[in-house]
Amino acid sequence: MPPLSSRGEHEAMADPDFVQRCLESLLSGPDAVIYVKDLASRFVLVSDATAAKHGMAVADLVGLTDADLFSAEHAEFAIAEERHIMTTGEATAYKEVHETWPDRPDSWAVTTKRPLLDRMGQIVGLVGISQDITGRVLAERSAAAAMDDLRASETRLRTVLDSSPDAITRHDARLRVMFANAAAAALLGVPVTGLIGRRLRGPVSLRTLVDAADDAAQRALRDGRQADLEVAVTHADGTAHRWFQLHVAPLRATDGSVESALVSTRDITEKKAAQEELARQALTDPVTGLANRVLLTERLTRALGRLADGETIAVIFVDLDRFKEVNDVHGHHIGDGVLMEVARRLSEVARRHDTVSRLGGDEFVVLCESLPRGEVALDVARRFVEAVSATFEVEGLSLHLSASVGVVPIYERTGDVPAVLRRADAAMYAAKREGGNRAHLADA
Incomplete structure (x- = not known):
């Protein structure tokens, strides 16, 4: 059969039998939760999916209201909403609704409800379309919970790092500080906010230490290897008055490339003095x-x-x-x-x-x-x-x-x-x- 002309198409679509077939096709779809209610909020037309959702036959569902199917609280809210729609003519579109079913106590759907008009434009009921979004909502909840866990983990990690007596800094590929804990700020005499986004800096008395940390971070970024070293900060006369131990480790991205370096600095002056004293006592x-x-x-x-x-x-x-x-x-x-x-x-x-x-x-x-x-x-x-x-x-x-x-x-x-x-x-x-x-x- 040759294709219909544009005029022929309109005539065919206006044919009552064609409209009926379209409606039946919609109502028989496996996922289409579609229903029509009268002014008393009784079902007068339901899709197969709607009946299946309630575990009933289509014929058995016609004439019932939400009060026959849901809890009193849920039914009262739904019927009041539908009466508002049928009274004011104001539709609700894409509204997320929490539903409780015997076999699915935690279900979610997005619903659209519009007033149903007769040929005279009078409201005679409403049409509702619902789509199950439980999977999406649960996925969003899971993602949100994972994000909350991540934030909590980050908070705990920051608390641990800020509680550490070691000065800890993280450096990007240009050696700019991405993270600094409270001990680092105290050691360098610079607020954390003054360290972030800049190359490591500190007082002149710690210049040797700052330069050593910079060099070690640069080697970790370049070579991708951990390193440990000891640095003596000396007086003007060349005698050491403070000792520091640096541990430097590369941090890798998911693809394995080195994206930053972590530097942990510990004051070991007392440890060195104790070691020297033990050595002295031994000799x-x-x-x-x-x-x-x-x-x-x-x-x-x-x-x-x-x-x-x-x-x-x-x-x-x-x-x-x-x-x-x-x-x-x-x-x-x-x-x-x-x-x-x-x-x-x-x-x-x-x-x-x-x-x-x-x-x-x-x-x-x-x-x-x-x-x-x-x-x-x-x-x-x-x-x-x-x-x-x-x-x-x-x-x-x-x-x-x-x-x-x-x-x-x-x-x-x-x-x-x-x-x-x-x-x-x-x-x-x-x-x-x-x-x-x-x-x-x-x-x-």
């Missing part, structure tokens, strides 16, 4: 503060290994005569006072770069490097004897002691430290056998 004598056996052995090993031709090293062993009597008669606290004074006197006689050590008890060893000849070492040892022979004034007591000193000059490299110390000890005992209060030069 120093607790009574006198002099080098202990460990430090002496370390320095003596280095000195013996780098001895150059024409140079002389001397190991001078100092042992106090009759020191046991001081402890036995006056107590160890007086003996400790004597040991501290001996340490002071030996350090005064020794050169600045010599190592004065206490091996334990009343035994001291002095390492003298870069001596012109062995006889000079003996002269130094005699000055030690003289220094110890002076009267000791300790807590109101006047004590008289002396020292036996053994001297070992070394002219050639050797790695046998114990042998050197044994020779010095033997020379010291030789001085004791000679009556003490003297120095004895070890045999070659």
Whole structure:
């Protein structure tokens, strides 16, 4: 059959049978919730989908109202709304409605209701069209809940970061600060708002730290690798007065590319001081503060290994005569006072770069490097004897002691430290056998 002309199309569409077929097609659609109600809000025409939604046959639904199908509260609201439409002629369009069904307690639909007019233009009822949007609403709820969870997570994360004593900053590809926590602002002396969107900045005293953080962030952005480093912020004289530990990590986008860098800065000044104190305690004598056996052995090993031709090293062993009597008669606290004074006197006689050590008890060893000849070492040892022979004034007591000193000059490299110390000890005992209060030069 050839296509109808425009006029023929209009005539066909005006045919009552055609209109009826169109209406039946709409009403029989599986998803079309369409209904017509009279002035009493009774169903007079319903689609198959409308009847199916209520679990009823079309014929059984005709003549019922919402009061027969829904809860009293829902029906009262719906009927009042429909009466308003049929009284005023004002339609409602795309209104979202929450519906409760026995098998779907949380359902949503978007509805449009318009007044139904007869040929005279009088309102004789209304036409309603409804579309189920439960899936969309639940998806929106889920997305909103996920967004709320994300905001809550971000809030918790910010709280954690702001509670951290570490200064934490995030830098973009141009090293501009994207995030800074409260500790970062406090460390740099700049409000958080003054840091965001700008390159890291701070007081002149922290310039070294700021530059190190910038450089580390730039390397993380370029290389995509984590890094840890320690930075000393120094005085004008070059001595460190604050230490910081930096941990830098690249942050990646979903495609794996590095988009920013996170820098965590921790003040480790106290930790460094504690480490240095532990190291000092491990290498120093607790009574006198002099080098202990460990430090002496370390320095003596280095000195013996780098001895150059024409140079002389001397190991001078100092042992106090009759020191046991001081402890036995006056107590160890007086003996400790004597040991501290001996340490002071030996350090005064020794050169600045010599190592004065206490091996334990009343035994001291002095390492003298870069001596012109062995006889000079003996002269130094005699000055030690003289220094110890002076009267000791300790807590109101006047004590008289002396020292036996053994001297070992070394002219050639050797790695046998114990042998050197044994020779010095033997020379010291030789001085004791000679009556003490003297120095004895070890045999070659």
